[in-house]
Amino acid sequence: MTSTAFISHRDCYLHDMGSYHPESPARLSAISDHLIAQGLEAYFVHHEAPLATLEQLARVHPAAHLEHLKRKSPQLGIVHLDPDTAMCPHTWQAALRSAGAGIEAVDLVMRGEVENAFCAVRPPGHHAERENAMGFCFFNNIAVAAAHALAAHGLERVAIVDFDVHHGNGTEDAFRNDPRVLMTSIFQHPFFPYCGADSHADNMLNVPLPAGADSEQFRAVVSEQWLPRLRQFRPQMVLISAGFDAHGEDEMGNMRLTEKDFAWVTDEVRRIAKETAQGRIVSMLEGGYSLSSLARSVAAHLRALADL
Template sequence: MTSTAFITHRDCHLHDMGSYHPESPARLSAINDHLIAQGLEAYFLHHDAPLATLEQLARVHPLAYIEQLRQRMPEHGIVHLDPDTALCPHTWQAALRSAGAGILAVDLVMAGEVENAFCSVRPPGHHAEREQAMGFCFFNNIAVAAAHALEAHGLSRVAIIDFDVHHGNGTEDAFRNDPRVLMASIFQHPFFPYSGADSAAPNMLNVPLAAGADSEQFRRVVSEVWLPRLREFQPEMLFISAGFDAHHEDEMGNLRLTEKDYAWVTDVLREFAAETAQGRIVSTLEGGYSLSALARSVTAHLRALADL
């Protein structure tokens, strides 16, 4: 069994973009309830996410953007930044906790207190560009965590794996042409945010998949495209943008993955990290909107991370 941290915070439940919004507080409750029902809660080291600091956020987002976002937070009601992305009075705290979870995860893993960590947080992050909130995202949680590993812990090379159904345009925006970072992703294309398929940046290994792509196609990409490049890159730490909306039950997308695929890819990445990165993995929740499929998929991911 591997020591795995489970990092979350009650503030992440308070961010609310409206009763019909798919990125809802019920997502975290579904994950928690399923872990309890499966008798797995005791296997993880539970931590409350801290608040990310301005200095930590500013490694990815300009201070002017951070301040502009803070000033737009409402005292009452909901304020829309775009049709999909909205602020409520609790969004600021939740967004700082979501980014702070990744910071704590990196610190715990780098200190050797755990081998890997999963951040069960919202709002998600991988669509947040340096100066633009979008796609339910405000701060790029995985980019903030990766930048922390590079800047605060002095790592030379990190890899970010993104298997969300949507392209992580914000993560690409943060690290395009940064030789210290390799980003490997799959995503449905053409699909929101309509990016990634034509990236020429040498450190971006984007693999678009057509609607209807299934387990076999996904596993072939991981084995034949991602792994050879990862071995060549030799990252010192792995980061996972763990979106589960490519699940066949999730109506947000049209890929055909199952929870067995999430367990399999996590096993593959954990074995790879053991070879090259001292087992160091930080994973953070991105998409996943069918509550049952999300809960089962996260549980499969966590079982694999913890080698249960």
Template sequence: MARATLPKGRTRVRGDEVLDTAFIGHEDCLLHAMGTHHPECPARLGAIEDQLIASGLINYLARIDAPKALREQLERVHDAGHVDAIIAKSPSRGIVHLDPDTAMNAHSLEAALRAAGAGVAATDLVLKRQVRRAFCSVRPPGHHAERNRAMGFCLFNNIAVAAAHALESHGIERVAIADFDVHHGNGTEDIFRDDERVLMVSIFQHPFYPYSGTEGRSERMVNIPLPARSGSAEFRAAVTTHWLPALERFEPRMIFVSAGFDAHREDDMASLALVEADYVWVTEQLAAIADRHAQGRIVSMLEGGYALHALGRSVAAHLKTLSGL
């Protein structure tokens, strides 16, 4: 079970509403590495931590160690064969490539189990009202991992494991997944395309890796492609015009966020031009929907974000808004 380290005097309660926000991670996530110069690097988590310390935000978060996801939790969204393949490919030393961008070292399996387990723990904590919201600062990321395929730096689909846990283990009727990573969350779409209990709203640069997300648009797959060089105005217009009406109609009972910060202006992985204020704004919009329909419940998971300073600042801005501080 997850271990909570609530600082003394930090559990502020208004009525029966616990206001604390959990910050969930694990040191195993720092040991997963895919080779020198790979942008999805352990230093990403350090950059986030540094910014939370510098801003003082860290003192207002309940730090939780992520448990490992159980096999049955992974198999809600992945074929057993996929789980077997990831376990089988885990090397005892050196690096094994799963695709040109995605690799495992001796610690990657543990890190991937912790990353998926973070989402499960976050979901449990929020639904048991031990915290109101949670952010999982974990890697490897997850939203490119399909039911049967690891790709794009992702081994298991962490946000899908978390959402499926809310649906299957807690009996939540409907959940929404909001994905503002600069890349389309093809894995999440692959997993939930035919699940009427899930609404996915996403915004991503297009045409761009993984070159998906423009075909299967439906009432429950609200994928909004933006051309390169789009910035705050285009992003906010897409959220206002497409995401918010869909979310209002769907009335999700819990909101999950695939929080990638690689659409930031300083991130040269891609060519969108968001800034911290956009992450604050979109988090406010999602929080308002959650307050109206979902008792405020939000679980957010780190996806991309490779410009280290911008990543740290953006996560701090997102978390400050998420926690209502």
């Protein structure tokens, strides 16, 4: 068994973009309820997410973006930044917790207190560009965590693995052509946010997959493209944008993965991390909107992280 931190915060439940929005507080409740029902809660080291500081966020997002979001934060009701992305009075605090969870996870892993960590947080982050909130995302949580690993802990090579059904355009925007960061991703294409397939940056291994892509296609990409590139890069830490909306039961996308695929890819990433990064992994929740498949997939991911 591996020591695995589980990081979350009650503030992440308070962010609410409306009763019919798929990115809802029920996502975290479904995960928590399933872990309890499966008897998994006791296997993890539980931590509360701190608030990210503006200084930590500024490694990725310019001050003008942070000030804009702070100004938009409502005292009452819901304010839409775009048709998909909205703020309620609790969103700013929840977004600070979500980014702070990744920072806490990096610190715990780098101090050797745990081997890896999973951040059960919302709002998600991988669509948030340097200067633009979008796609349910406000701050790019995984990018903030990676930037913290580089700046605060002096790492020279960090890999980001993204298996969300949507391309992590914000993460690419943060690190395009940064040789310290390798991003490997799959995503349905053509599909929101309608980019990523034509990236020419040397440090971006983006592999678009068609609607209907299944386990065999996904595993072939990981085995034949991701893993050789990751081994060549020799990361000192691996961060995972853990989106589970490529599951076949998730109506947000049109891919056909199962929870077994998420467990398998987690095992493969752990193998790389053990080879080159002392096992250091920080995983952060991104998408996943069918509550049942989300909960089962997170549990499978956590079992693999913790070697249960």
